[in-house]
Amino acid sequence: MKNVIRKNLLFIAIISLMVLAACSESDGDTDTGEDTTVDYNDAVNYTITGIEPGAGITVTTEKVIEEYDELSGWNLELSSTAAMMAELEKAIDNEEPIIITGWNPHWMFAKYPDMKYLDDPKDIYGDEEGINTLARVGLEEDMPEAYKLIDQFEWDVEDMESIMNEANETGEEIETIAEQWVEDNEDKVAKWTEGVDEVDNVDFELVSTPWDSERASSGVLKVAMEQKGFNVTVTPVDVAIVFESVANGDVDATIAAWLPYTHKDFYENNKADLTDLGPNLMGAKIGLVVPEYMDIDSIEDLEAK
Ligand code: PBE
Numbered sequence: 487m488k489n490v491i492r493k494n495l496l497f498i499a500i501i502s503l504m505v506l507a508a509c510s511e512s513d514g515d516t517d518t519g520e521d522t523t524v525d526y527n528d529a530v531n532y533t534i535t536g537i538e539p540g541a542g543i544t545v546t547t548e549k550v551i552e553e554y555d556e557l558s559g560w561n562l563e564l565s566s567t568a569a570m571m572a573e574l575e576k577a578i579d580n581e582e583p584i585i586i587t588g589w590n591p592h593w594m595f596a597k598y599p600d601m602k603y604l605d606d607p608k609d610i611y612g613d614e615e616g617i618n619t620l621a622r623v624g625l626e627e628d629m630p631e632a633y634k635l636i637d638q639f640e641w642d643v644e645d646m647e648s649i650m651n652e653a654n655e656t657g658e659e660i661e662t663i664a665e666q667w668v669e670d671n672e673d674k675v676a677k678w679t680e681g682v683d684e685v686d687n688v689d690f691e692l693v694s695t696p697w698d699s700e701r702a703s704s705g706v707l708k709v710a711m712e713q714k715g716f717n718v719t720v721t722p723v724d725v726a727i728v729f730e731s732v733a734n735g736d737v738d739a740t741i742a743a744w745l746p747y748t749h750k751d752f753y754e755n756n757k758a759d760l761t762d763l764g765p766n767l768m769g770a771k772i773g774l775v776v777p778e779y780m781d782i783d784s785i786e787d788l789e790a791k
Pocket of ligand 1: 537540541542543544589695697699700725744748772
């Protein structure tokens with residue numbers, strides 16, 4: 487009798503274990519199933535969170551949406567850089583999916599280091615690019631000292647980002663921090679002004695874009711040129727106007743041309759009437775950027791609507 491009970495108990499125990507094992511197995515399956523099948527496309531409502539309508543990255547992203555079958559039916563939401571950064575902050579705080587139009591140099595990667603660029607196999611955003619200096623035709627003959635100085639102007643991503651990060655952290659004006667940067671980096675600035683003769687209060691017109699990166703570059707160049715006696719005006723306008731006004735000779739130069747990718751169309755339309763002095767900064771980049779917690783790596787991991 488005891489044996490029978492023991493056998494039955496053993497049987498019940500084995501069955502219970504099997505049931506438990508089966509349950510936990512299927513639970514496990516459902517969990518992993520859920521994790522890997524998050525529908526990011528639906529979660530972001532087939533929308534890329536973008537910036538201002540006049541930006542190069544906006545034009546390029548519209549091209550990307552057209553060229554990738556995976557993005558057919560997708561929408562690029564336009565507003566402002568500040569609004570995009572606010573959306574990004576909200577998404578990251580709640581660990582929700584978001585796809586933004588991102589770039590370097592900017593403070594976004596200093597503030598949110600756990601983000602990644604999505605691969606772009608069609609190479610529309612391209613790899614790294616430069617920020618070029620463009621002058622009006624004839625500047626070299628008319629104003630050789632100014633031409634020489636802007637031609638010698640160059641710095642790197644870390645320089646520019648140090649100004650942008652500080653402005654974002656302290657809330658101070660970029661132009662004020664740029665002025666301080668020139669004071670703190672005499673060696674670098676001396677290379678830009680090397681061999682440039684002083685002038686006596688000569689007007690020089692720089693045209694630029696309204697983003698922090700260009701407020702930083704135009705800010706430092708303005709101070710460096712004023713040390714040599716120039717009187718520099720910086721006018722921030724839409725990208726299209728930057729290229730047109732230099733090409734028309736309405737202004738002297740810009741140091742805000744992201745090439746060869748971001749401002750490709752603007753450059754192509756005006757290049758016959760521009761003098762391209764080459765990059766003043768190397769290693770700029772644009773693309774679609776997502777938080778690391780999103781389990782996708784490429785634009786081709788997205789799905790058409
Ligand atoms: N940006 C920053 C600009 C240039 C500087 C990438 C937002 C754009 O034209 O897209």
